[in-house]
Amino acid sequence: MSVPSGAKRDGVYTMAVASRLTGMHPQTLRKYERLGLLTPTRQGGNQRLYSVADVERLHRIRYLVEVRGLNIAGVAVTLAVSDRLDAAGPDATRAELKQAMDDVSEMSNRPLPLAPD
DSSP states (O other): OOOHHOOOOOOSEHHHHHHHHHTHHHHHHHHHHEEETTEEEEEGEEEEEEEEEHHHHHHHHHHHHHOOOOOHHHHHHHHHHHHHHHHOOTTOOOHHHHHHHHHHHHHSSOOOOOOOO
């Protein structure tokens, strides 16, 4: 069963549920948010709500770290490339793809925000 694309962005899972679904500790989810790797929605009381797309992204991050052996900087660059190419779309022209790659190249030269201990 596929999830409608609009529903993929709606926050539906609490941090506890997202943690269980991904096998990641809640503190790891907070760290990834601080580093800008994902942005869960917030509800009243500032409770984080993770969407289906957020959970999919967390699975991807886990794969990149645990299977591919990337560090956080590598994960950030990989996700930036993927996000930028997704934004360009499947019908992007050669010039649009070149611009997307130039954008990612510039992003990869920026430092990551430091995660407080």
